[in-house]
Amino acid sequence: MDMVNVDFEWFDPQPDVDFHGLKTLLRQLFDIDAQLFDLSALADLILSQPLLGSTVKVDGNETDPYAFLTVLNLSTHKDKPVIQQLTQYLSKQATKRGGDIAKVLPQLLAPENDAQVGLILTERFINMPHEIVPPMYTMLQEEIQWALEEKEPYNFTHYLILSKTYSEVESSLRTDDQPASKKKKGGGGVEPETFYFHPEDEVLHRHAVAWSNFEYETPVDAGASDSKRAFQEMGVSSKGHIILLEADKFAGAVDAVKEFLNGAQ
Template sequence: MSSNKRKNLNQMEVDANNDESSSSDDDDDDEPHPDAYRGNEEVQVDFEGRAPVDPDAQGISQLLQRLFLRAHINCNQMADLLIAQNYVGSVICQCEDDAESETDDDNMAEDGTVFGITSVLNLSTKKDQPSISQLRTFLLERAQSNATKEVQQRMRDLLDNEEHHIGFLINERFINIPAQISVPLLQNLQQEIDAAKAKKMKFTFDTLLLLVKFHRTEAKKGKESEDHYTNAEDELLSERAKFSFEYSVASECDSGMAGDWLEGDAVMTPYRKLLALDAKQLPKLINDIQKYINGE
């Protein structure tokens, strides 16, 4: 999607009390409670998807920091990589009125907030980039500490295989934006990937890796544990993954965010899960997400 080509996403109801857009670098490692932004007051907001531009860098970086928390990954440099490939990927922004939309594209994000990003990075061709090298190391270390021996080997095989490229799929957004917004963004991403491949750009992936966020209500008093995904579509994707592994991030969050929230008398602990998805199945997965979100 070019910087001047925008897609008006469905009108969404959001909590007017949401204060995430005002968060600073000091609290980038905060992991919001899944119900943190549910309030009694709702406002109607129009969102649009557009190509990322330079002024989006800080907002993209903050979204990435919320995903990776205290991992040693240069989120600022990764944000720059995402912006540089503006022919693939979209950010979510609030729609401007007609007068504002006629302004220069380079200035359109100057005073705005990035509410989300959907994109993909090639972990194979960009492996020498600092942030990608750090991400590859991070994923292998997490697998070593949390995955089965079989999954550890599959991760090593994926990252060592130079013939079959791996894409790191990014699908991050503010927690109070409904899952319906993911469908047009992922559809647009698929179209842009296809267009890039037609131009012989290196976006032919064998596997897509997606890191998702969820909270777990731990088993207690005869009740089984229950997972609550931050993005609703991630629950379906978790079921369709070729393989996955998960890890708790309670120790990486601030003390007020370290898994001591209660749902009734149950503690909710923040987790991350890495999914390995078949890249060729992405169009079908998008269709399945649409049906899943619509309750079909």
């Protein structure tokens, strides 16, 4: 096996060069529901706070990011249409899922609520090493602390992390040596196993108030899962994922993520 050495560099978001790269990563994060949001406005909003959040690049500051992480104050930006879209969307998904997430998140995101919810948006190309994640979270913590010392509006009560998961589904394609499988009779009702695009999500769950998968709203055709084949025999069905943490649990959650990812092989 050939090994390729790559040097990763961390940068502040760059308004002059990162717009298109951020849009690409946001489109990947929101998957098939990306069309529901004004991603240009969302990228502009991220770039309007260049001292908060970070990008990861490999060929210098003037190139497109391979990963990013940032936080947006949903209360401060509540009058912006794209934040209204996001808030309504996330509240709707939580309500549809039921359970603990439905009990707490819609109430927190209600316009009349005084909670300061920081929406953490983070995405990376699928082949990026997980070791890039702990430094991004560490820098975010430091930047929030610096912003608070400057009396800026980042005194969050909660953090809401938007992410993605997937499940494997039986392929609808047939190979030369594999006949089409018959549909199973009966059964049903058992949720397929969840896999994580971001392995740190499972660690964050342990510190969360609530978390949940959710189905995307945009309809897909029957062969969509086969366009994301993880293995030869299986297709991939993506889902949205949300994790809600109280602010006083955030530091402990980040420490656990560092320990897990830096120790994972």
